[in-house]
Amino acid sequence: xxxxxxxxxxxxxxxxxxxxxxxxxxxxxxxxxxxxxxxxxxxxxxxxxxxxxxxxxxxxxxxxxxxxxxxxxxxxxxxxxxxxxxxxxxxxxxxxxxxxxxxxxxxxxxxxxxxxxxxxxxxxxxxxxxxxxxxxxxxxxxxxxxxxxxxxxxxxxxxxxxxxxxxxxx
Numbered sequence: 001x002x003x004x005x006x007x008x009x010x011x012x013x014x015x016x017x018x019x020x021x022x023x024x025x026x027x028x029x030x031x032x033x034x035x036x037x038x039x040x041x042x043x044x045x046x047x048x049x050x051x052x053x054x055x056x057x058x059x060x061x062x063x064x065x066x067x068x069x070x071x072x073x074x075x076x077x078x079x080x081x082x083x084x085x086x087x088x089x090x091x092x093x094x095x096x097x098x099x100x101x102x103x104x105x106x107x108x109x110x111x112x113x114x115x116x117x118x119x120x121x122x123x124x125x126x127x128x129x130x131x132x133x134x135x136x137x138x139x140x141x142x143x144x145x146x147x148x149x150x151x152x153x154x155x156x157x158x159x160x161x162x163x164x165x166x167x168x169x170x
Contacts, residue, residue: 005039014043014072020052020062023110026118027140036067043072052143054101055113061090061098117143 008015017035025032036044049062064080066073090098121139128136128145133153137146149160157163 001033001035001038005035005042008042009039014045017044017046019046020049021141022048022053024053024114024117025141026114026121030140032141036065039067039069041069043067043069045073045076050098050101053110054105056101059090059094061094117141121145 004015007013015035019034021032022034023032034046035042036046044067046065046067047062048065050059051057051062066077066080068074068077089095121142124145125136125138128134128147133150135148135150137148139145149163151157151159151163154163157166
C-alpha cells in the first residue's frame, strides 16, 4: 500500500478506495489499513457500507469519506453534496435502526463475524483446492473466493469465458 501511495504522491494521482470490508480482515498477518489513514499528502476518497461489516445485505446504506489533502477535492466535495440530495435514501426502518447499529454493536460482534468468515473461508478453500482444474486463491477478508481456471485440465473448454458459459448452462 505504501508503494501505491508513493507513486500517487509522486504523480499527484488521487486514490479512490473501496472499503466495504472495513476492518474485517481475519488474517492477523494481514490486518486492514485504510488508505485514508496512511497518508497526509495524497488525496483519498474512501467508500464504505453497512452491508458487509454489519451483515445487512441489500440495505444499500453507505458513506463516502473524503481526505481532502492539499484541497485537491474542493470541487468534488461540493458536487458530492449536490448529488447526495438526489439519491434514494434509506427507508424509515433503516434510518431508525442506524443509530443503534452504529452506536451499540459491541466489538465482540465483529470478532465473532471475523471468526465465522475465517472458518468458512478455510473450509471453502480446502474444498475448492481439491477440484482438478481450479486453483483457489485464499482470501483474508472477503465473503467470496477468487479462483483461477486451468482450462487445459478440461475437455472441450477453450477459455475462461467458455468455462463460465458451460458452468452457467450446467
